[in-house]
Amino acid sequence: MTTTAPARLRAGWLAAGLGAVLVAALAGLALGPVRLSPAGVALQLLDLLPGVHVHSGLSPTEAAIVTQLRLPRVVLGLLVGATLSLAGGTYQGVFRNPLADPYLLGAAAGAGFGATVAIAVAHEALGGGRTAPGVPAAAFAGALVAVALTYALGASGGRYRTPATLILAGVAVTSFFTALQGFLQQRYVQEIREVYSWIMGRLTIAGWHDVWLLLPYTVGMAVVILAHRRELDVMSVGDEEAVSLGAHPQRTRIVLILTASLGTAAAVSVSGLIGFVGIIVPHTVRLMTGTSYRVILPLSMLFGGAFLALADLAARTLLAPNEVPIGVVTAFFGAPFFVVVLRTSRRMTS
Amino acid sequence: MSLEVREVSVSLDGHEIVRQVSLSVADGEWVTVIGPNGAGKSTLLRAVGGLVRWQGAIELFGRPAAALGRRERARLVAMVPQDPVVPPGMVVVEYVLLGRTPYIPPLGRESAADLAAVDAVLERLDLVGFAGRRLESLSGGERQRVFLARALAQGAKLLLLDEPTTALDIGHQQEVLELVDQLRRDAGLSVLATMHDLSIAGEYADRMVLLAGGRVVAAGPPREVLTQALLAEHYRARVRVIDGEHGPLVVPVR
Numbered sequence: 173m174t175t176t177a178p179a180r181l182r183a184g185w186l187a188a189g190l191g192a193v194l195v196a197a198l199a200g201l202a203l204g205p206v207r208l209s210p211a212g213v214a215l216q217l218l219d220l221l222p223g224v225h226v227h228s229g230l231s232p233t234e235a236a237i238v239t240q241l242r243l244p245r246v247v248l249g250l251l252v253g254a255t256l257s258l259a260g261g262t263y264q265g266v267f268r269n270p271l272a273d274p275y276l277l278g279a280a281a282g283a284g285f286g287a288t289v290a291i292a293v294a295h296e297a298l299g300g301g302r303t304a305p306g307v308p309a310a311a312f313a314g315a316l317v318a319v320a321l322t323y324a325l326g327a328s329g330g331r332y333r334t335p336a337t338l339i340l341a342g343v344a345v346t347s348f349f350t351a352l353q354g355f356l357q358q359r360y361v362q363e364i365r366e367v368y369s370w371i372m373g374r375l376t377i378a379g380w381h382d383v384w385l386l387l388p389y390t391v392g393m394a395v396v397i398l399a400h401r402r403e404l405d406v407m408s409v410g411d412e413e414a415v416s417l418g419a420h421p422q423r424t425r426i427v428l429i430l431t432a433s434l435g436t437a438a439a440v441s442v443s444g445l446i447g448f449v450g451i452i453v454p455h456t457v458r459l460m461t462g463t464s465y466r467v468i469l470p471l472s473m474l475f476g477g478a479f480l481a482l483a484d485l486a487a488r489t490l491l492a493p494n495e496v497p498i499g500v501v502t503a504f505f506g507a508p509f510f511v512v513v514l515r516t517s518r519r520m521t522s
Numbered sequence: 523m524s525l526e527v528r529e530v531s532v533s534l535d536g537h538e539i540v541r542q543v544s545l546s547v548a549d550g551e552w553v554t555v556i557g558p559n560g561a562g563k564s565t566l567l568r569a570v571g572g573l574v575r576w577q578g579a580i581e582l583f584g585r586p587a588a589a590l591g592r593r594e595r596a597r598l599v600a601m602v603p604q605d606p607v608v609p610p611g612m613v614v615v616e617y618v619l620l621g622r623t624p625y626i627p628p629l630g631r632e633s634a635a636d637l638a639a640v641d642a643v644l645e646r647l648d649l650v651g652f653a654g655r656r657l658e659s660l661s662g663g664e665r666q667r668v669f670l671a672r673a674l675a676q677g678a679k680l681l682l683l684d685e686p687t688t689a690l691d692i693g694h695q696q697e698v699l700e701l702v703d704q705l706r707r708d709a710g711l712s713v714l715a716t717m718h719d720l721s722i723a724g725e726y727a728d729r730m731v732l733l734a735g736g737r738v739v740a741a742g743p744p745r746e747v748l749t750q751a752l753l754a755e756h757y758r759a760r761v762r763v764i765d766g767e768h769g770p771l772v773v774p775v776r
Binding site for chain 1: 571572573591592593594595596597599600601603606607609610611612613615616617620621623624626628629630631637676
């Protein structure tokens with residue numbers, strides 16, 4: 173008698189994911205212009221928990237650096253990384269397309285356009301040299317408008333609509349918003365630096381405000397998507413077979429696309445465009461652990477969060493006191509790492 | 523009666539592919555639909571499986587199919603498509619578990635009963651040793667057994683097989699069809715299949731339905747359907763029909 177078991181998130185992998193998050197968080201809190209001991213940082217964190225009082229051995233200034241400056245930024249990195257990785261993994265599942273990323277349906281171009289508009293309007297209204305307010309809100313709105321447009325266009329194919337139609341619509345919408353943004357940028361050449369830094373992604377202005385802004389989206393998105401993770405496995409046999417198995421692939425696809433797009437828009441609005449995370453993290457997890465979305469999605473959140481927190485650490489320490497755009501860091505370290513994983517896993521399975 | 527199809531028509535893109543087809547499958551019966559390319563065989567099967575819109579009346583085990591929900595229907599009818607999707611990297615046991623989908627609440631997980639059902643199916647189809655293998659690494663015959671296993675895991679009493687043997691060599695064709703035939707006896711399944719190879723089709727079917735241009739042009743025991751006259755008319759084929767032990771043998775001649 174065999175004992176059949178469904179794909180489960182194994183305790184070992186879960187521990188590895190949580191460990192990665194912990195290591196990334198402690199490193200992000202301890203390292204920087206002022207070096208702190210990881211143990212002291214850990215104790216300081218424990219002290220933050222309600223009902224726990226421990227003495228960390230950090231001076232009040234050092235404690236403030238941890239809790240006021242670094243912690244919100246580290247938490248934001250974890251949240252953005254988790255959101256983008258989960259969205260990317262979800263898109264890859266619903267489109268059955270390994271190249272899908274969170275920006276597939278035009279979220280990035282829409283957000284870029286929205287941010288550029290906000291920066292340009294601020295320039296007109298407030299004069300140059302000021303940081304534009306309202307960029308996150310404008311980016312959020314732009315991302316949602318672009319994804320909605322993509323969906324409307326893709327759906328206008330009527331019953332010929334396939335996931336591929338939607339992806340093509342995403343390509344069209346992306347080009348359109350990129351063109352609009354290019355036009356605006358030409359007219360506001362002076363402001364181009366600000367737009368540019370936004371497009372490359374950054375967590376620099378992170379404060380608790382951004383964390384509170386993003387947190388509900390990340391949590392809500394995770395709840396909805398993780399609840400559908402078995403459905404994603406069923407959808408891997410294609411819509412028609414999924415229907416014959418009693419599933420509702422079209423309905424699930426709509427729910428998951430909307431949810432992932434909303435999460436992506438929220439992440440983009442606080443962090444700018446951070447590439448690479450959403451496509452590479454889920455793939456790396458898939459290569460390491462197998463094909464079931466029940467395992468891929470939760471682990472992508474953990475490893476994606478840890479990866480982005482570490483990338484942000486590198487972004488702010490490599491050329492300190494200057495910052496490297498985090499998008500540059502994610503690609504620079506992520507791409508070779510992915511190649512290594514790709515090669516070793518090929519060897520293991522062949 | 524497992525299946526009762528009455529005057530069912532299916533239109534795709536404004537073309538009527540299946541026209542006013544009536545047929546039935548009794549409990550435990552094996553009915554095979556034959557016909558030239560484009561006759562509407564697969565479309566008819568997909569209509570029964572609820573995968574295309576149809577007009578007319580379809581009853582599954584006495585219940586109107588139009589009134590069944592997807593999950594209910596999936597517990598009554600299981601389909602093995604002509605060319606099933608092979609999800610990259612998926613292992614056999616995961617794939618067969620997908621067959622339990624109609625029993626698992628939409629946002630829930632497999633119960634012990636679901637796992638036991640899959641165990642039993644793997645055992646029955648001699649797939650225990652393959653449980654951890656990736657589908658891509660299997661041969662055509664092994665893969666066909668895995669496709670069948672997923673359908674059996676659905677626990678449905680009516681099996682729809684669309685060209686179950688096209689990708690297989692003659693030995694594996696017989697192996698798969700013998701297996702289906704045994705399952706039919708052991709588990710009391712009914713089978714509605716489409717097939718191209720007429721001799722093999724005739725040997726396994728209790729009754730056959732010849733479809734041409736979307737209509738039923740002949741139906742009955744293999745000996746009444748596989749005749750030189752009917753095949754010449756509807757397939758435009760020159761054949762000789764020889765009486766065999768388990769049914770007529772159709773031999774193409776020049």
